[in-house]
Amino acid sequence: MLQADQLTLQLGGRPVLRGIDCAFATGWTAIVGPNGAGKTSLMRVLAGLLPASKGEVRVGGQRLAALGSRERALRIAWLPQQAEVSDELTVREIVHLGRLPHLGLFTAPGPADEAAVDAAMAATECSAWAQRRLPELSGGERQRVLLARALATQAPILLLDEPTTHLDAPHQVALARLVRRLAQRQVVLTVLHDLPLALHADRVLVLRDGRIAGDGAPADPALQHALVRAFDGAVRIDTRGTHPLAVPALDD
Amino acid sequence: MTRALVQAVRALLAGAVALCLALHAAHAQPAQPPQPAHSTQAAEAAVRTPQRIVSLVPSLTETVCSLGACSRLVGTDRFANWPPSVLQLPKLGGLDDAQVESIVALRPDLVLAAPSARVVRRLRDLGLTVQVFASDSHADVRRSIDALAATLGDAAAGPRLWAAIERDLAAARDRVPPAWRGQRVYFEVSTTPHAAGTGSFIGQTLAGLGLANIVPPALGAFPQLSPEFIVRAQPDVVMAPRREISAMAARPGWAALQALGHDRHCGFDAAGYEMLVRPGPRLGEAAGLIADCLVALESRR
Amino acid sequence: MALDLTVPATGATDHSRRRTLALGLAAAAALLLTAGLWVGSEGWAWPAEQAALIVGQIRAPRSLGALAVGALLGLAGALAQGLFRNPLADPFLIGTAAGASLAVVVVLAAGVLGASAATQWFGDIGLAAAAFSGALGGMLLTLLMARGAQHSLRLLLAGVVVGMVCGAVADLLVTLSPQAMRGRQFFMLGSTALLGWHQLALLGAGLALALPAAWRLSRGLDALALGEDTATSLGLPLARLRGALVLLLALATGLAVSQAGLVAFVGLVSPHLVRRFAPAPHGYTLLASAATGGVLLLGADVLARGLLAPLELPVGVLTALLGGGYLLWLLHRRAG
Numbered sequence: 062m063l064q065a066d067q068l069t070l071q072l073g074g075r076p077v078l079r080g081i082d083c084a085f086a087t088g089w090t091a092i093v094g095p096n097g098a099g100k101t102s103l104m105r106v107l108a109g110l111l112p113a114s115k116g117e118v119r120v121g122g123q124r125l126a127a128l129g130s131r132e133r134a135l136r137i138a139w140l141p142q143q144a145e146v147s148d149e150l151t152v153r154e155i156v157h158l159g160r161l162p163h164l165g166l167f168t169a170p171g172p173a174d175e176a177a178v179d180a181a182m183a184a185t186e187c188s189a190w191a192q193r194r195l196p197e198l199s200g201g202e203r204q205r206v207l208l209a210r211a212l213a214t215q216a217p218i219l220l221l222d223e224p225t226t227h228l229d230a231p232h233q234v235a236l237a238r239l240v241r242r243l244a245q246r247q248v249v250l251t252v253l254h255d256l257p258l259a260l261h262a263d264r265v266l267v268l269r270d271g272r273i274a275g276d277g278a279p280a281d282p283a284l285q286h287a288l289v290r291a292f293d294g295a296v297r298i299d300t301r302g303t304h305p306l307a308v309p310a311l312d313d
Numbered sequence: 314m315t316r317a318l319v320q321a322v323r324a325l326l327a328g329a330v331a332l333c334l335a336l337h338a339a340h341a342q343p344a345q346p347p348q349p350a351h352s353t354q355a356a357e358a359a360v361r362t363p364q365r366i367v368s369l370v371p372s373l374t375e376t377v378c379s380l381g382a383c384s385r386l387v388g389t390d391r392f393a394n395w396p397p398s399v400l401q402l403p404k405l406g407g408l409d410d411a412q413v414e415s416i417v418a419l420r421p422d423l424v425l426a427a428p429s430a431r432v433v434r435r436l437r438d439l440g441l442t443v444q445v446f447a448s449d450s451h452a453d454v455r456r457s458i459d460a461l462a463a464t465l466g467d468a469a470a471g472p473r474l475w476a477a478i479e480r481d482l483a484a485a486r487d488r489v490p491p492a493w494r495g496q497r498v499y500f501e502v503s504t505t506p507h508a509a510g511t512g513s514f515i516g517q518t519l520a521g522l523g524l525a526n527i528v529p530p531a532l533g534a535f536p537q538l539s540p541e542f543i544v545r546a547q548p549d550v551v552m553a554p555r556r557e558i559s560a561m562a563a564r565p566g567w568a569a570l571q572a573l574g575h576d577r578h579c580g581f582d583a584a585g586y587e588m589l590v591r592p593g594p595r596l597g598e599a600a601g602l603i604a605d606c607l608v609a610l611e612s613r614r
Numbered sequence: 615m616a617l618d619l620t621v622p623a624t625g626a627t628d629h630s631r632r633r634t635l636a637l638g639l640a641a642a643a644a645l646l647l648t649a650g651l652w653v654g655s656e657g658w659a660w661p662a663e664q665a666a667l668i669v670g671q672i673r674a675p676r677s678l679g680a681l682a683v684g685a686l687l688g689l690a691g692a693l694a695q696g697l698f699r700n701p702l703a704d705p706f707l708i709g710t711a712a713g714a715s716l717a718v719v720v721v722l723a724a725g726v727l728g729a730s731a732a733t734q735w736f737g738d739i740g741l742a743a744a745a746f747s748g749a750l751g752g753m754l755l756t757l758l759m760a761r762g763a764q765h766s767l768r769l770l771l772a773g774v775v776v777g778m779v780c781g782a783v784a785d786l787l788v789t790l791s792p793q794a795m796r797g798r799q800f801f802m803l804g805s806t807a808l809l810g811w812h813q814l815a816l817l818g819a820g821l822a823l824a825l826p827a828a829w830r831l832s833r834g835l836d837a838l839a840l841g842e843d844t845a846t847s848l849g850l851p852l853a854r855l856r857g858a859l860v861l862l863l864a865l866a867t868g869l870a871v872s873q874a875g876l877v878a879f880v881g882l883v884s885p886h887l888v889r890r891f892a893p894a895p896h897g898y899t900l901l902a903s904a905a906t907g908g909v910l911l912l913g914a915d916v917l918a919r920g921l922l923a924p925l926e927l928p929v930g931v932l933t934a935l936l937g938g939g940y941l942l943w944l945l946h947r948r949a950g
Contacts, residue, residue: 110843134849145699145841149893151628158837161848166833166855192628194893210840214848406926409799413807414672415655415924420664435808439671537789 062086062248063107063137063218067116070102070271077102079271080116085218089244091259092252094268094291100252101142101222103268107250108139108220120218134162138216142223142252144207146195152206153191156182159213181212184239200227208236218248225255237261256288256296256307267291279305362466363423363442367416369408369432372448372593373425374399376458379474379594382465387419394587395595408432417441423464448592449534451517458594474594481597485604486522490611494523499548499572502590504557506543507535514592518600524550544569550610552603555580576613579606631892632902639905643681646912650677653916657923671810679809679873680915680929681908682817684880686870688907689828691881692888692900693863696835697856700769704882705749705867707773712780713752714745714871719784719798723791742816745872750864752776804877804930806915813873820869825904827862831855832896839896877930879937880907886944910936 063085070078077099092100105111107118109125118125120136128136138159147155159181160174182188185205195203204227211219221240225233237258240249244263253259260279267275267287275287285298285305299306367388368374374393377386383396388403390411403419406412411432416424417439424443426433433443444464446457455475462471498519500509509515511526513534519526527546528536544566551572553561558580562568572578581589581602589599651673652658661668687705694703705711721744760772788795809817834855837845846852870877884907888899914932921927 105843108847110846130846130851131849134847137847139844139847141841141843144844145839147836147839149889149899150836150839150895154836154895155840158833158840158848161833161837161850164833166850167830403924410803410805410807410926410928412655412924412926414668417664417668417672418655418661431808435810438810438812439667 062121063250064119065103065107065116066119068103068106068113068118069115070099070106070111071114072102077271078106078113081271081273083266083273083276085248085250087244087246087248088263089240089249089251090264090266091262092250092266092268093254093256093259093288094274095293097270098268098291099271100268104139104220104222104250104252108137109133110139131162131165134214134216136216137218137220138211138214140208140211140219140221140224142226144203146203148194148196151192151194152187152198153178153182155195155206156187156209156213159210162214162216177213177215178209181209184212185209186235201229201232204228205232205236212243216247219243219250221249221251223252223254225253225258233258260298260305260307363421363464365419365421366423366425367405367419367421368393368425369405369411369430370425370427370446370448371395372454372591373446373457373461375591375593375595376454376461376474377425377465380458380462380465380467380470385465387421388416411436413439425461448514450512450514450592451521451596454514454592454594454596478594478597482518482521482600485597485600488601488604489522489524489607492611493550493607495525496549497525497527497546498550498552499527499543499546501551501553501557502535505537506540507537508543510534510536514596515589518589518596518603522600522603524603540564540566543567548572549577550607551578552606553578553580554586555582577610579603579610581606628892628894632894632898635888635892635902636905639902639909642909643905643912646909646916647677647681649916649920650674650680650912653920653923655924658920675811675814676806676809677912677915679814679817680806680912682814682821683806683809683870683874683877683908684884684911685821685904685908686817686824686866687877687880687911688884689824689900689904690863690866690870691883691907692885692896692903693828693835693859693866694881695885696838696896696900697859697863698769699839701886702770702882704879705863705871706876706878706881707770707777709752709756709773709776709780710749710864710867711752711871711876712777713748713750713755714868715748715798715876716752716780716784717744717748718872719787720744720748722798723787742869742872746865746868749868749871750861752780753860753864803928804875804933806874806911806918806929807926809873817869817873820865821904824862824866825901827858828900829897831858831862832900835859835896835900875930877911878934879941880911880933883937883940884910886940 065081065083068078068081069076081103092103094100102111106113109118112126120128120133125133156178157170157174160170160177164170164174179188182191185208187202187205187209190198190202190206195206198206204224208221208224211221225236228236233255240251241261243249251262259265262279265275265277265279265284265288266273267284269291274291275284277284285300288307289297295310296307297310299308364385365387366377366382366385368377368386369390371390371393374386374389375395377383378396378399383398386399386402388405389399390407391404392407393399403415405415408427408430413432413435416436422442424436424441426443426445428445428447433445436443444460446460447453448457458474459471462468462474500515500519501507502509502515508528509519509526510528510532511520511530516526516528527543527548528538547570549572551558551561551570558578561570562573567573585602588595589602651669652660654661654668654673690705690710691703694705694708695701698708718741721741756769756772756776759775760768784798788798834845834850837848837850842852884903885899887906888902892898892902894902911929911933914929914936918927918929918932
C-alpha cells in the first residue's frame with residue numbers, strides 16, 4: 062500500500078538515500094540501521110515532508126506528490142522523533158489535533174471525532190491525564206500523548222519515528238503490543254534504535270549508508286546476517302530461544 | 314462555551330459598527346456652534362467676529378494681541394509668553410499634543426493653528442472653526458496679520474500693524490553702521506548646527522538690514538550645515554544665543570572662526586533670541602535688536 | 615524554546631477559569647468605559663457645560679477607540695506569538711509598527727493629506743492603507759533578515775535592526791520635509807487623543823474583519839504549536855496559513871498604529887496575561903487577548919487623562935511603564 066520507487070535524496074550536497082526501492086503492506090515493519098543511515102530521512106520522505114531528489118512515493122498506487130495535503134494527511138499519520146511541546150493545550154486538546162485531517166480548520170468536531178480521540182487515548186493509556194498539560198508530564202508520558210495524537214487520525218498508514226524514546230520497559234512492551242495490534246489492519250513503519258524490540262516486528266528493513274542492506278522477517282537468517290554486517294559486528298543474533306534476540310557483542 | 318462567546322462577540326461587533334456608522338451620519342450637524350464644520354476662510358471671516366479665541370501658535374498669539382484683541386484670547390499653547398498677560402491664560406498643550414477636551418470646554422469660536430497639525434482635523438470634526446496660517450516668510454506674516462485683522466472685524470488694523478513693522482524695519486536698517494553693510498552673517502538656530510538661510514524669515518530680516526548671508530539660497534530655509542562649510546565661509550558676524558557664543562569656540566574646529574576671535578559676534582539673551590526666531594508682529598523690534606548689536610560692535614572698534 | 619510562563623490549571627477547572635476571565639474582562643471594560651466618560655479636562659467630573667459635545671463627541675469615541683485599538687494590538691500580539699511560536703513576539707519588535715510609522719511619515723512628507731473636507735474620509739483610509747502596507751513591508755523585511763521565525767534571538771535582532779533602519783529613513787524624510795515632523799512626533803508617543811467617531815468606525819470595521827478571521831484560523835495556530843512538521847503532516851497548508859496569518863497581523867497592527875501611533879507593550883503583555891490566568895487553545899486565547907488589550911489600553915487612557923488632569927499624559931508612556939514593569943517583574947520571578 063505504501064511504495065518507494067527508486068527514492069534518492071540529496072541533502073546539502075550529501076547523498077542521504079541512494080535508490081531505495083521498497084513496498085510496505087499491512088503489518089509492522091521496523092526500520093533499523095546505524096546512525097546516519099538515513100532512517101529518519103526515509104520516514105520524512107515517505108510522510109511527504111521532504112521531497113525526494115529522484116524517485117517517487119506511492120500510496121495505494123497514487124503518487125504521493127499528486128495528493129493534496131489533506132488527502133495525504135488522511136492516509137499517512139506521522140510521529141516525529143522530537144516533538145515541540147505546547148504549554149497551553151491540555152492532553153485531550155492535543156490528541157484532538159489528530160482529527161485535523163478530517164475536520165480541516167473550519168468544521169466543528171462531532172461524536173465520531175470524540176470517539177476516535179477517546180479510543181486513541183485509551184490505547185496509549187493516557188485517558189487519566191486528559192485535563193493535564195504537557196509540562197506536568199514526564200518524558201515518557203508525553204510520548205504516549207503524542208502517539209495518541211498520531212493514532213487519533215485513524216490513518217491506514219502510521220509512520221513512527223523512535224516511538225519508544227523515554228519509555229520505560231513496561232511501556233515499551235505495551236507500545237510494542239499496541240503496534241502489533243494496529244499492524245493487523247494498518248501499515249505501521251517504526252524507526253527503532255532498540256534492536257531487541259525491532260526483532261519482534263513482522264519485517265525488518267536494514268538501512269546503511271542510504272541503501273537497503275537487508276530486508277526480511279526477523280527469523281530469516283539472511284536478514285540476521287545483514288543486520289550483523291550493517292552494525293559492523295557490534296551485535297550478534299541469538300537464535301536459541303523462541304524468538305531471535307539481538308545482543309551486544311561485548312565478549313568478542 | 315467558546316462558541317457562545319464568539320456569537321456574542323460577533324453580535325456585539327456588528328452592533329458597534331452599525332452604531333458607529335449611524336452616529337457618524339447623525340453627527341454631521343453637531344450641537345455647537347452654529348458655524349458649518351468645514352467652511353472656507355472667506356466664509357468664516359464673513360460670520361460675526363470671534364470673541365473667544367484659542368491660539369495654538371505663539372506667533373499668532375502675539376499677532377492677535379498686537380491687533381488689539383488680546384482680551385478676546387481664552388487659551389494658548391504652552392509656549393506662548395508674550396505679551397506677559399497671556400501667561401495667565403489656560404495652557405492647552407502644544408500643536409502635537411493639544412488637549413482637545415480642554416479646548417472644546419473653553420467654547421472658542423476661533424482656533425488658530427499651523428498647517429499639517431492633526432488636531433486641526435479633529436477640532437473641525439467637533440464643529441470648531443479653525444484657521445490655519447503658515448509662518449515661513451515675511452510675506453506669510455503679513456498675510457496672517459491681514460487675514461486675522463479681517464477675521465477680528467477690523468480690516469484696517471492689519472495694514473496699520475504691518476506699516477508699523479515696516480517702519481521699525483526701516484529704522485533698524487538706517488541704524489546699521491555703514492561699515493557693517495553687506496557683511497556676511499552666520500545666524501545659528503540650533504547647535505546641530507542649523508543656520509537661518511536666505512529664504513527663511515530670519516534671512517529676509519537680515520537682507521532687509523542690508524546684511525549678507527553665508528548660506529546660499531539653494532540650501533533652503535533652515536539647512537543643517539557642516540561646520541567645515543561655516544569655517545571655510547568665514548562669516549563676518551556670528552549671531553546666536555549668548556550662552557552658545559561663549560561655548561562656540563570650544564567646538565572642534567570652530568576656534569578657526571575669525572569672527573569669534575575678533576569679538577565680532579552678537580549673543581542675544583533668551584527673551585531677545587526668542588523674539589528673533591518667532592515670525593510674528595515683533596519682526597521690526599527683532600530687526601532692531603540686530604541693529605543695536607551692530608552699533609555696539611561698531612562703537613567697540 | 616518555551617518560556618514557561620503558564621500556571622497549570624490544577625484545582626480550578628479550565629472552563630471555569632476561562633469563564634471567569636471573560637466575565638472579568640467584560641466587567642472591567644464596562645467599568646472603565648464608564649470611567650472614561652467621567653474623566654476629562656476637569657478631572658473626574660461630568661462637564662458642567664456642553665455635556666453632549668464633550669461626553670458624546672470627545673470622551674465616548676475616545677474611550678471606545680482606546681478599547682478598539684487595544685483590542686487590535688492584543689489580537690496582533692497573540693497572533694504574532696502563536697505564528698512565530700515565540701512568547702516575546704510583539705508587533706513592536708518584529709518590524710510591523712516601525713514599518714507602519716515609516717509609511718505614515720512618507721505619506722505626510724509627500725503632503726498627500728491636505729486638510730480639505732473632500733479628502734478627509736479618503737485621507738483616513740489612505741493613511742490606514744499606507745500604515746497597513748508599511749506594517750506588512752516591515753514584517754516581511756524582518757522575516758527576511760532573520761531568515762524565518764524559528765530562532766528567537768535572530769528574530770528579535772532583525773526586528774530591532776528593521777526598527778532602527780525605518781526610524782533612520784523616517785528621520786531623513788523629516789529632515790528633508792519638515793511638515794512630516796508633526797505627524798511623526800504624534801506617532802512616536804502613541805496617543806488616543808484624536809480618536810473620534812470616524813476613526814472608531816474604521817477601527818470597528820477592522821475588528822469586525824480581523825476577529826472572526828483570526829478565530830477561524832486558530833486551530834491552525836494550535837497545530838503549529840506542535841511544530842511545523844507535525845502541522846504539515848496533519849494536512850495543514852502551511853504556506854497559505856502563514857500567509858493569511860501574516861496578512862491578518864499586518865492589518866491589525868497597521869490599522870491600530872495608523873490611528874493611535876506606536877503604543878508600546880499592549881500587544882506583548884495581553885497574551886501573556888491570558889495564558890497565565892486561563893491557558894487555552896488559540897480560539898479562546900486570540901479573542902481573550904483582544905479583550906485584554908482593549909481593557910489595558912482603555913485603562914491606560916483613563917489614567918492618562920485622570921492622573922494629572924487637565925494635563926494629559928501620553929498614553930504610550932503609560933503602557934510602556936506598566937507593560938515594561940510587568941515584564942521586569944515576570945523575569946524577576948523566573949530568575950528567583
